[in-house]
Amino acid sequence: MLTSVFIAAVSLALFWMAAFTLWWQMHAWRTPETLAATSFGRPEGEAGLSFSLLLPARHEQAVLDHTIQRLLESGHTDFEIIVIVGHDDPDTTEVARRAEERDPRVRVVVDTHEAKNKPKALNTALPTCRGDIVGVFDAEDQVHPELLTHVDHAFRATGADVVQGGVQLINFHSSWYSLRNCLEYFFWFRSRLHLHAQKGFIPLGGNTVFVRTTVLREAGGWDPECLAEDCDLGVRLSSVGKKVVVAYDSDMVTREETPGTLMSLLKQRTRWNQGFLQVYRKKDWKQLPTAGQRMLARYTLMTPFLQAFSGVVIPVNAAVAIFLDVPVGIAFLTFLPAVTALVTFVFEVVGLHDFGKQYGLRVRVTHYIKLIVGGPFYQVLLAGAAIRAVWREQRGRHDWELTSHVGAHLATGPATDPRHADPREDAHA
Numbered sequence: 001m002l003t004s005v006f007i008a009a010v011s012l013a014l015f016w017m018a019a020f021t022l023w024w025q026m027h028a029w030r031t032p033e034t035l036a037a038t039s040f041g042r043p044e045g046e047a048g049l050s051f052s053l054l055l056p057a058r059h060e061q062a063v064l065d066h067t068i069q070r071l072l073e074s075g076h077t078d079f080e081i082i083v084i085v086g087h088d089d090p091d092t093t094e095v096a097r098r099a100e101e102r103d104p105r106v107r108v109v110v111d112t113h114e115a116k117n118k119p120k121a122l123n124t125a126l127p128t129c130r131g132d133i134v135g136v137f138d139a140e141d142q143v144h145p146e147l148l149t150h151v152d153h154a155f156r157a158t159g160a161d162v163v164q165g166g167v168q169l170i171n172f173h174s175s176w177y178s179l180r181n182c183l184e185y186f187f188w189f190r191s192r193l194h195l196h197a198q199k200g201f202i203p204l205g206g207n208t209v210f211v212r213t214t215v216l217r218e219a220g221g222w223d224p225e226c227l228a229e230d231c232d233l234g235v236r237l238s239s240v241g242k243k244v245v246v247a248y249d250s251d252m253v254t255r256e257e258t259p260g261t262l263m264s265l266l267k268q269r270t271r272w273n274q275g276f277l278q279v280y281r282k283k284d285w286k287q288l289p290t291a292g293q294r295m296l297a298r299y300t301l302m303t304p305f306l307q308a309f310s311g312v313v314i315p316v317n318a319a320v321a322i323f324l325d326v327p328v329g330i331a332f333l334t335f336l337p338a339v340t341a342l343v344t345f346v347f348e349v350v351g352l353h354d355f356g357k358q359y360g361l362r363v364r365v366t367h368y369i370k371l372i373v374g375g376p377f378y379q380v381l382l383a384g385a386a387i388r389a390v391w392r393e394q395r396g397r398h399d400w401e402l403t404s405h406v407g408a409h410l411a412t413g414p415a416t417d418p419r420h421a422d423p424r425e426d427a428h429a
Helices: 002-025 032-037 064-072 090-102 118-128 147-158 176-199 213-218 229-239 262-282 291-323 328-358 365-395
Strands: 051-056 079-086 106-111 133-136 162-164 167-169 209-212 244-246 254-256
Touching (some): 002 176, 002 291, 051 118, 064 079, 064 090, 079 090, 079 118, 118 229, 147 162, 147 209, 167 176, 176 244, 176 262, 176 291, 176 328, 229 262, 291 365, 328 365
Parallel strands (some): 051 079, 051 133, 162 244, 167 254
C-alpha cells in the first residue's frame, strides 16, 4: 500500500513538473498577439543613448577579432567597446591591442585578479564605462549591426531598466547534442524569458543583456564569486522592482556556437547549475513582493535539478507500471509523466522546424531522428551535470571552468547579415 502511494505521489509530481515546464515553454506561441509582442519595436526618431559594450575575453584569440569587427559595424553612432583581457593571457591581449590601435572606439582593460572569472572581469571594466547603457557580449558573439539601434529604442519606448535581447546557438549540425543545445536556446530566449519578464522575475541571459549604467552601479555590479553571474544579477534586480524588457527577433539575435565536446558541455552545465544553487542559497529572491513570484523563483532556480531528476525517473516510472504488479489506477498514474514527455517531444519537433525556418537552415529528416533518439541521452548528461554541480558546491569548489570556442557558428552560411541568409543553405548538414 505504501509503495503504491509513493509511486502515485512521484508520478503526479513528475506530471506536474513536466506539464508546467511545457506550458511555460510554449508561452510565446499561445496566441498571435503574444508572439507579436515578443519582438523589438520599430525604431523611431533619433537614437538618444550611448553604450559601453563589455567584451570579456580569455584565451579567445581565435574568435575575438571577428567579434570586435562585427560590433564596430553597428549602425548606432554612440558606443564604445571595452575588451577585458587577463594579465596572464598574452595571445588574447595581442589581438585586443591590435583592435585598439585600429579604432579609437575600442579600449582594452586588463583584469589583474589572480583567480579569473567573468564577473570579476566585468567588474574590473565597470568603473571605466562612459555610456548610458552597459551591454555585455561574449568573445565569440556574432552581433547584428542594427541591434544597438533597436535596443536604444526599446529603452526609450518602455522606460526599462534592463533590456534582454535574444541569443541563439546556430551550429545545430555539428553533433547530436548540438541539435538539442540549439533548441534549448531557441525555446528559452524565444519564449520562456518573455514569461519571466511578464511575471516580474527573470534570470538574465549571459550576454546581449543591456542595463542602465546607473542601475548597474547602484546594484554593485556583478557578484564576483557567483558562477551564474547573469542569473544572479537578474534575480537581484527583479527583487528590487527594476523593469526588465525582453525582445526577440530572429534577425537581431546574437549568434553563438555550442560547446565543442561533450565534456565541455558537461562542465558548462555544471557551472550554470552550481551558479543557480548559489543564487538560490543567497535568498535575494525572497524579497520579491508576491508569493507567486517567489514560487516561480524557487521553481526556476531548482529547475536544472528537477529536469535532470525527471529525465532519469520517468523511464523508471514507466518500467514500474509495466513490470511490477500494481493496481490499475496506480499504473495509469505512472504513465502520465510519459504522456507529457511524448507531447514535449512533439512540441520539440515542431520547434525544430520553426527554428530552421526562422534562420534559413535546412533541417533534414536525420535531424528530427537525432532529436528524438538523443533525448534520453541528453537527459542523462543533464543529470550528470546536476550531480556534479551539487558535489562541487558541497566540496567548496568554485573555480571557473572555461568553455573554449572555435567559431563553429561562423561557418553556417552567409551570416554577414542574417536578413540576407539563403533559405537553401543547409548549414553543412
